[in-house]
Amino acid sequence: MDKQKFLSEEFVVYVVFGTLFAGFEPVSSIMALAFSLLAEHPAALKELTAENEALLKNRENPNSSLTWDEYKLMTFTRQVVNETLKLGNVAPALLRRALKDIPVNGFTIPAGWTIMALTSALLLSPNTFMDPLEFNPWRWKDLDSLVVSKNFMPFGRGSRQCAGAEYSRLFLATVLHVLVTKYRKLRFHPKTNGNGRNLNLLHDIRARSVIETGQREMVAWGFQPIVFESASTIGGVRTKTIETTKLQTPREAYRFSDFPRPSSVTEDFLNQHQVLDYIQLYAHHFDLLKHIKFNTKVCGIEYEGSSEDEMQAWSLWGGSGEPFSSKGKWKVVVEDKQSLSTEVVITADPEFNNYIFQQEGRMVELCTKRTSTTMLRDMLKERRISPEMQRGDFLDQINIDMEKEKFLSEDFSVQLVFGGLFATFESISAVIALAFSLLAEHPSVVQELTAEHEAILKNRENPNSSLTWDEYKSMTFTLQVINEILRLGSVAPGLLRRALKDIPVKGFTIPEGWTIMVVTSALQLSPNTFEDPLEFNPWRWKDLDSYAVSKNFMPFGGGMRQCAGAEYSRVFLATFLHVLVTKYRWTTIKAACIARNPILGFGDGIHIKFEEKKT
Structure with missing residues (x-):
């Protein structure tokens, strides 16, 4: 940092955090998948065990560590690792930027666009891998190395390949070596969910223990924390688990580092009662129960700064190092689940204001800005409580429907409205910005567009009347302009759907439960349908x-x-263009730098000077 100017403290922190996350998340997911696959394929487990036990027999000292030479001898082990990486596809895509225009099968990828290479299309291709969805480690001994180099890229390729690629393979091979040589009686319990294999095989109450461990650390540091617990006791999911449930994590691995297990517990895999007893002992030993408010649920949290500038403090996070002022207050809205009463807890503790909860690579930032969802929630409550606040609009209709429809909870309704607001603002504003950019480059389009709308004004009895539906339907060229902008914009770069059954597609099979992403730009920029598609x-x-x-x-x-607001969006854009070309002239001061990441972006914007037309 002292030598390189680009290495700011914020940049370094994000690089280190990204490295920690990348090192933990992919490797742990692949390990979990390897366990699941080996559980389903005992022949592979048998050969894996034989290969690794042979290494032990050939050592002078059977207790010595694994060596590099031994790792290179693990032929079948590395085949298992490759096959697991192929099926796991932990990084489902690689992002790159086009440095120049790239022609590809009749398409042209413009310079500056972001390219997303879907590695799963290669890793699961039947053209390279026979029966690509089958777990078959033996396939790797016959595959052509050149073909593999072009189609197998779990760590990326070229100069941007993951720096930890070989380390990850070595780590996975070492885990498998220890697994099959030191743990003779392996008992696998593979799980599935509606989406296919569940990679989180070590599924226990880790999240609950994280909260309680963090609470204990805060007490040790001199804080007086409050934990709001919606249940009537600690233990989380274990209090509702069936009698026969046992942890899949060995006894020694599942414990707090500062609190040993009772010597009376000797089983390798603990049942739910033993886990609950251990958590209870931990809480009592460190006197944590007095900090827990049972039967309470947090409904909202907001920060009230001492000035308007303070309310913008979250944008300073990582910049000044002091995102929250000691003069501000936190307001936490808490509901008592038994009495259904609501309590507002306010704290002005400056230490609380600057505390970040950070456990197992997960960071929860206590934000300062009054969020849109909180505002919407308050508005819904005000309308329900005060009839004079009602306006007969969409929010009032939601309150009416919430009384009739059970699934319409307050939280669901708030998130629904917020999603609608975000979707309508983000997409339409991007299309309008693209419209300005394209019209500035094509004056003949502006000329014909203006002529069409001025003709509408001339045909009106009252030139100052509002735009009518019949006039909108007569805007032939305007609707063509809108379609062309929408086609080039592809504001929503993909459509997500779920396969309800196995779907065969050109030699591939999309398994039931998988998520499908339809890349709409591949259709809307196809030269098979649209001649000169980028024009x-x-x-x-x-x-x-x-x-x-x-x-x-x-x-x-x-x-x-299909989007419920499709026709509304077209009408909105047509109305905008009508007002624009009939009431204003404009000049582009600075053109936009258009790029995709993968959402449509305009760099530092498009700068335009407007002038009202004189009648």
Whole structure:
């Protein structure tokens, strides 16, 4: 940092945090998947064990550590590692930026665009791997090395390949070596969920223990923490677990570092009662129960600063090192689950204001800004309590529907409204910005667009009347301009759907339960449907076949899940263009630098000077 200017403290912190996360998350997921696959394939486990036991027999000292030469001899072990990495596909895509225009099969990827390489399309391709969804480590002894180098890239490729690639393989091989040579009686209990294999095989109450450990540390540091617990006792999920449940984590691995297990516990895998007893002993030993408010649920949390500037403090996080002022207050809204009464807890403790909970690589930042969801929640409550606040709008309708429909909880309704607000703002503002950029580059389009809208004004009896539905439907060229902007914009870069059954597609099989991402830009920029697909050409829409368009143009999705605001968005954009070309002239001062990451972005924006037309 003293030598390199770009190495700011914030940059270094994020690099280190990213490295810690990348080192933990992928390796732990692959280990869990390896356990699951080996549990289902005893022949692979048998050969794996034989190979690693042979290494022990050939050592002069059987207790010596694994050597590099031994690792290179682990032929089948490395095949198991490769096969697990192929099926795991932990990093589902690689992101790169096009440094120049790149022609690909009739397409052109413009310079500056972000490219997302879907590695799963390679790792699960039947063209390279026969029966690609089958766990078959033996396939690797016959695969051509050149073909593999082009189609097997779990750690990326080229100069940007993961620096820890070989270390990760070595680590996984070492884990498997220790597993099969030191633990003779392996008992696997593979789990699945609705989405396929559950990679979190060591599923226990770790999250609960994290909270309680953090609480103990805060007490030790002199804090007086309050933990709000919605249940009536500690123990979390273990209080509702069936009698026969046992941990899948060995006894020695599942304990707090500062509190040993009772000597009376001798089983390797603890049952739920032994886990509960241990947590209870821990809480009593460190006198933690007095800090827990049972039967309480946090409904909201907000920060009240001493000035308007203080309310913007979260943008300083990691900048000044002091994101929260000691003059501000935290307001926590808590509901008593038994009496259903609500309590507001306020603290002005400066130490609390600057405390970050950080456990197991998960950071929870106590934000300062009054969030949109809190505002929406308050508005809904105000409307319910005070009839004079009601306006007969969408929020009032939600309150009415919440009384009739059980699934419409307050939290669900707030998140629904917030999602709607975010989706309508983000997408429409991006399309409008793109419209300005494209129209600035194509004056002939602006000329024809202006002529169409001025003709609408001339045909009105009252030129000052509002735009009508009939006028909107007559805007032939305007709708072509909107379609062309939506086609090039691809504001929603993909549509997510879930496969309800196995789907065969050109030699591939998409398994039931998998998530499918339809990359709409691949359709909307296809030269098979749109000639010169990267050109802005609104006139193309008058000659396009409507059936082909319906299958290849879906800016708002398609079918039953199409965006409910599709037609509204078109009307909004048409109205905007109508007002723009009939009431204003504009000049571009600074053009936008358009790029995708993968969402449509405009760098530092497009700078425009407006001038009102004189009547």
